[in-house]
Every structure is written in structure tokens, then in C-alpha cells.
Amino acid sequence: MAVLVLRYRDRVLERFPIGVGDTFFIGREEGSDIVIDNLAVSFRHAKIEAIGDDFLLIDLKSENGTFVNGEPIRAHWLEDGDEITIGKHSISFQNPRRQAPIEAPAPSIVETMPMDTAAFRELLRRNRRPLPRRPGGEPGPFPLLTVLRGPRREVRLTDRPFRIGGDPSADLVLRGWFVPPVAAVINREEDGWHLTPAARWPRVRVNGEALRAPRRLLRLDVITIGRLALQYRHPA
Secondary structure, eight states, rough: OOEEEEEEEEEEEEEEEEOOOEEEEOOOSSSSSSEEOOTTTTTOEEEEEEEEEEEEEOOOOOOSSSETTTEEEEEEETTTOOOOEEOOOOOOOEEETTOOOOOOOOEEEEEESOEEEEEHHHHHHHHHHHHHOOOOOOOOOOOOOEESSSSEEEEEOEEEEEESSSSSSEEEOOOSSOSSSSSEEEEEEETEEEEEEOOOOEEEEEETEEEESSSOOOTTTTTETTTTEEEEEEOO
């Protein structure tokens, strides 16, 4: 079982075991799982969710931010030895016996959301509209998707819809039994790139929150679709 070690400077204050299915809220609020009584800490500052065998740290729009190994984060998959800094306190994440993720069992029936052919054609139509360009006529920079769980690689988005699913023609192919042909689509709009869930399973999440409608992606958002984990990185 993983352990969270709360410290103030060099002094250990408390240890918190965290296991499968747990959600730990961190903040100044008395009802938090890890209470940090410091004015630099928001009432609901951050949370850690156990998703399968992995642990996702999410900043809850805190006033002063959440840091991992000295870097500010919005969401971050924790690894053994990571050091979380919140205000003047630190939380060490210890998970030395972590095993490789096991493929989650698939349900026998996959329910497809009402995203029919007409809806997909509408996504294509919107992506054919002229989009804002930089002065001089150059298109803006295209964001990257970084694979966080699995073989590390990066995929660059373009103006056309980016399909994620089990179909061999998908831009990013999901492996496993009963995976729908299209599980999610990322398409470009005038205000940025939007993620649209296209099936009820596997669940599409952004920073741990399940999607039921399209959502505009923000820099460093973490997307999870079943066992797949991606981070959205938009160049400045």
C-alpha cells in the first residue's frame, strides 16, 4: 500500500496509508483527510485519487498552487519518491512496490453514447471553418499529447479531428476487448481544442472528473480513457 508522509520542514507530522479506491482531500478545512493548518493553504487545496494501481494528484484551483518536485502542477500522476509541496508543508509519496498496471476488465456490452454519424459530421464541418491565424498568416502552434501511462511518446494535434478508440484507423488506438471504435474525439474550435466523449465505456476523464459533454482543454490537463493517460501540452 502507498503511504503519504506529511512533513513540516524536517519533522514528520503524520503518515497516511492510501489504497485502491481512496480519495484524499488536502486542505485547511477540518473535514479534510489531510489537514494543513496554515494560511497559505486553501480550505480545499488539492486531492489525491487512487485510480486502479495509480495515484492522481489534482490541484483544486488553490490560491497558492500545488507543486511536485518544485514544479507547479494542475494534475500529476504520482511516482514513488515524488515530493508534494503545499504552503510550507511537504508530502512525500512512497509507493516502492508499485507493479505494472493491469488491464482493467471490460464489460460484456459497450453502450455507445448518442453521438451518431450526423454528430460526427458536425464535428468535421466545424473543423473545416477558417480558424484564427497569427499575424502574417501563419497558423498558431499545435498542442502535443504526451502519453503518461504506457510507452512514453508524444502526438501532435492538427486542424482535423483526432480520434481515440479501438478502430485501427483511429489516430490513437486503444487496446483491449470490447473497446468502441471511437471512445473520444479532440477537435479544434475557435477558442481552442475540445475533448468530446463518444462512448459510455471506457470512461473519459479530465483531471479525474468524468466527462458527459465536450470540454475545452487547458494546458497540462490530464486525460484518462480507461488505462490510457495523456497530458495536454499547449506551447506558449
